[in-house]
Each structure stands twice: as structure tokens, then as C-alpha cells.
Amino acid sequence: MGEEVKLYGNWASPFSCRVDIALKLKGVEYRYYEEDLKNKSASLLEYNPIHKKVPAFVHNEKPLAESLVILEYIDETWKTNPIFPQDPYERAQARFLARFIDEKLMPTLREAWINEYKKKEAEEANGYLEFLEKELKGKYFGGEIIGAADIAGNTLALWLPIYEELKGVEILTEAKFPKLCKWSHDFATHPVVKEVSPSKEELIAIFKPRFNITK
Structure with a gap:
């Protein structure tokens, strides 16, 4: 499909780990960028300008912030192995x-x-x-x-x-x-x-x- 999925996270952050878990469970291929939270990258600040925190999730250059919002987006975009109930x-x-x-x-x-x-x-x-x-x-x-x-x-x-x-x-x-x-x-x-x-x-x-x- 030519999709590009990126995740800017930190290995010790439970919030970016949530997104990692969801993407792995659903079998979505993505590129992971490890962030130094004391020296945040320009990309992280660009994609998450409000919170300036991990995770920052980017799908085809459309960014999202906040782990629970990202989980819903992932589930609605990739239908295999749903993580939210259908009812x-x-x-x-x-x-x-x-x-x-x-x-x-x-x-x-x-x-x-x-x-x-x-x-x-x-x-x-x-x-x-x-x-x-x-x-x-x-x-x-x-x-x-x-x-x-x-x-x-x-x-x-x-x-x-x-x-x-x-x-x-x-x-x-x-x-x-x-x-x-x-x-x-x-x-x-x-x-x-x-x-x-x-x-x-x-x-x-x-x-x-x-x-x-x-x-």
C-alpha cells in the first residue's frame, strides 16, 4: 500500500510502549525512532508541538499525539486483530x-x-x-x-x-x-x-x- 508509519518513542515510557504493543499485535510495519527526552529531536517537536512528549505517531505524514488517541486510530485504520470490541x-x-x-x-x-x-x-x-x-x-x-x-x-x-x-x-x-x-x-x-x-x-x-x- 506504500504506507509510511513512524513512531517516535522512548524505551522507558509506558505511553510509547502502548503504541509499540498495539502495532505489533496488529502486524503493522513501522519505523521506530528512539528519543532522548533530555534532547528531543526536531522531528518529535514538529510532530507533537503541543505536548512535546512521546509518543508521536505519524501515518503518511499525518501526526497524532496521546497514546489512547493513537490506539483508537490504529484500530480503526488496520482492521486485523482488533484491540477494541466491535460492539x-x-x-x-x-x-x-x-x-x-x-x-x-x-x-x-x-x-x-x-x-x-x-x-x-x-x-x-x-x-x-x-x-x-x-x-x-x-x-x-x-x-x-x-x-x-x-x-x-x-x-x-x-x-x-x-x-x-x-x-x-x-x-x-x-x-x-x-x-x-x-x-x-x-x-x-x-x-x-x-x-x-x-x-x-x-x-x-x-x-x-x-x-x-x-x-
Whole structure:
């Protein structure tokens, strides 16, 4: 078809990894450009002038920003291996879950735990996790195959466990959230997810300086 697909991302960004996962799942060929976030390329700034962040997705020189917007565009453009449900209601639910993870769950988790423990925010985050636990009715949020809500949850499945290990805290536990814990393992070990996501060792290396951990 002569299509040109480009992705400007960063290996440690969960948001650009989302787009990587979606493109790989759908078998779309694309060129990947690794960005130095301390010295952003002119192309990244041109294609994402508002946010000036990764990911920047370009299809036939038409750019898009924001990972969840990009996921929808990819799914609507390449019909094979859909990552959003075909049923309108289920599709809307998948959109809701993806935005819930980005706009409610992850910001509250960061506020509750990253700098210092905050009881009120931690209780709120636990309530959000309980909601997700109830929403998980199959192997993945998308049923038996990975879908958009699962891809949006990559931070929960891949980045959160590293934080828990380094800081010695327990947030997503099997005792409280057995279905979410199994989902997290199944998602993190999926061949496509493993192929494009940073390894545990790589994530530990970038998290340690942020948390002033020297061991």
C-alpha cells in the first residue's frame, strides 16, 4: 500500500510502549525512532508541538499525539486483530476503562505512594483497584485476547511491581486482588508485550536514582 508509519518513542515510557504493543499485535510495519527526552529531536517537536512528549505517531505524514488517541486510530485504520470490541457499548466500556486507568487510578497511586505514604489517597487507590478487580471478567479486560484497556494498564502490570520491590511496599497483592495479579502476570509475559517493553532489570536501573536507592 506504500504506507509510511513512524513512531517516535522512548524505551522507558509506558505511553510509547502502548503504541509499540498495539502495532505489533496488529502486524503493522513501522519505523521506530528512539528519543532522548533530555534532547528531543526536531522531528518529535514538529510532530507533537503541543505536548512535546512521546509518543508521536505519524501515518503518511499525518501526526497524532496521546497514546489512547493513537490506539483508537490504529484500530480503526488496520482492521486485523482488533484491540477494541466491535460492539458499540463494549467499545465505549473499553474506552472508559483505559481513561479510568490514566486519569483516576495511576495519578492517585502516584499521589499516595511515590513521595510519601498518604492514607487518604491510598484508600482511594485501593477503591479504584477493587473496581478494576470486579471489571476483570476474563483472562484480559478484552476477554481472551489483549485489548485496549489491557494495553492502557501496562503501567500497572510492568512499572508498578518495580516500584513496589524497590520501595518495599505492597499495593497489588494476591490476597486483595487475585484476578488483577493474574492479569498482570499474563499481560507482562505475553510474547508481544515482552518484546517491546523494558525488562525488569532496565526498569530497576532507571528507578533507583529517582528514589535515591544506592544498593
